Amino acid sequence: MPNPRRPEKETVTICAYCGVGCGFKAETIGNEIVRMTPWKEGKANHGHSCVKGRFAFDYYRHPDRVKTPLIRSSIDEPWKEVSWEEAFAYAGSELRRIQEKYGRSSVGGVSSSRCTNEEIFLTMKFVRAVLGNNNIDNCARICHSPTQFGLSATVGAGAASQHFDSILQADVIMVVGANPTEGHPVFGSMMKRRIRQGAKLIVIDPRRTETVDSPHCRADIHLALRPGNNVAILNSIAHVIVRENLHDPEFIKARCEWEEFEPWAELVGSDDYSPERVGPIAGVDPEDIRRAARIYASGPRSTIYYGLGVTEHSQGSTGVMCLGNLALACGMYGREGVGVNPLRGQGNVQGGSCLGSWPHVFTGYRFVTDDATRASFEAEWGVDLDPEPGLRLPNMFDAALTGHFKGMYILGEDPVQSDPNQNHIIAALRNMECVVVHDIFLNETSKYAHVLLPGSSSLEKDGTFTNAERRISRVRKVVEPLAGYQDWEVTVKLMNAMGYDVEYAHAGEVLDELARLSPAYSGASFELLERVGSAQWPVDTNAPEGTEVLHVKQFPRANGRGTFMLTGFVPTRERVSDQYPLLLTTGRILSQYNVGTQTRRTANSQWHPEDVLEMSHGDMQARGLSDGDKVTVTSRFGSTQLKVIESTRVNPGVIYTTFHHAESKANAVTSDLSDWATNCPEYKVTAVEVTKVTSAEPARAHSTTAEPETRALVAEEA
């Protein structure tokens, strides 16, 4: 049907929802968006879109948008509307006061993958150059930090090896802990297209996801493992490959460290990882493990796509290493149709990783402990920089509980809703003296904030995003920022208010600066992106218009070779018991996005009015539950209430929910366990019990741990 309102103007930009990063034409009348049309020239989406990017854009003018800066000296006081100048002055003087009193390292910041590369870069510059420490992290900490760690260790680059289109040349597709038909729908459609053409599909996921079984998509093998057994299963697949000589010695000798392959083959080839040993532990038929291994190794082009079902575990980084090991052993790198590819959650998670918003590395994953790297930033920025790694996001909250961390700049994040063990996060925030939230809405975290700086949505700003296939694309301002400033301008003004003089005429100048300081982005500029549309990093003198497939001739490690990591299986400490006999795991659906801040404020909510708990028939019966019953889900950490439905998608002993609605408080129950290497939280495994809510019981979520104030006090006395 033609749009009854004829648009006056169209602006090409990028959808900010998931890591696919679809190109869109935003059609406007005056300062109002009337339609979002998928862009045919977009190299990630080729004119396709999903129901989020296409329809869920009206949040930008929702009445909840904050239009004026707010401050208050205590979280018990009501907010006071102030001018931008007053807000900057207040935030700046508070952060300095805290540093005077508690030390330079008592403050920090976190940036979001909802923000542009330029904004993420400036947030890290603010923390390092103005606050003078390295307490800077970004939300990839709680989703894909193990990707950076695990893939850097094995192949030297923490990013997807392929471009999306490469899947159209794959013979075997292995999907691990991801559900692309729901989470990354436009890529999911391309995957289905390849499956219809005959590619084989292996899925490793506790749940019988839509990727396992839905129209145009059926897994040849589904390893429905019990949550928490990824490393065991992946080692067992490697066991079969090594024992049956299905690996590729020529590739390994030519491209990898053979001397590291041998101990790895010995470890995974040991009887500990035989399918007969691992199968019963993981709840999988050993013969299915063998079949999966044979199909993957036989290729000839086998590719791996994975998601948070791999990373969000206490062995998340080890799980990622397993995938790198597997692809190296079978020679599945450096061509079309192969590789290992993380599916990123938010629009700019890859950019968030690349742009140095980490406590231990600058841009380009170069270490703060490295003198030469630090010197290059000191020369550009004109300040001395801290040579020690800073606190990671979960460590900042830990340090807040002991009274060592007192102030924080939070750009586009909502840790109270997003981070694990909600009671712990709230107690930490309550213990801080200045929390600056920079966001488009008041959120769960701003309840504990002292300054609210109104943010701009991705429709109101200029900059770039880097999608899950390393593609750098322009984000273009479609409408004027509601509160007057683009986010990058706000961060610059905060820097200025704290005495650091810097000026950028437009976001392109920030990109120029970050390109000077990031080898893989060195050729990126607004001019290039105007000319070629988009470019995949590395974009540099060797590849002036970018690089589609990584690792073609060598791996970006010191000796150019890929290596094998020893990936022993260590079961998580989170286990079922008589008291908590079920394992809760989480995921997403198509029409909503993450914690729903944006999509819930659009008509997309009609597709998913609330989160529900999926449970197997037997587990429902054992608890006397019927479809639609309200239940309480209790873990060692807290409890919440949800509506339960019977589902054939989960095995007995496993339950599943989405986390799109704040009222569901899924993170009231998640544990404080985390990945050994990165502290990425173990969201995907929580031992719980489910009980029916009697009608007399008030519906609410509550804490089973000590009250926040008590915990903080105890910690201070320790």
Add this chain to the structure above:
Amino acid sequence: MEPTDEHPAVSGEVIDLDRLIEMANQIGDFFSPYPPQRGIEGLRNHFRTYWDPRMRSALLAYIDDGGEGLSELVVTGARLLEDDAAEKDGYYGPPKA
């Protein structure tokens, strides 16, 4: 890094000790399949590269107090932090500090 005693408002460990011990042992678990020398170098470099200096000193102070609950591998690896000469190029595991 500034010594914390310049700031009398701050005292004690930067992170709850139980959590620190758990984190350290998890890292030890990862390195346990490696030959012992590479395991302890891996541990040392992991602490040096990824841990805030206050977390490292809290761990070392705890080890000086007996280090109860820490695995032997972790204790040996962490002790390498006391001497920068232990920093080695031929290191295996996550990137070198």
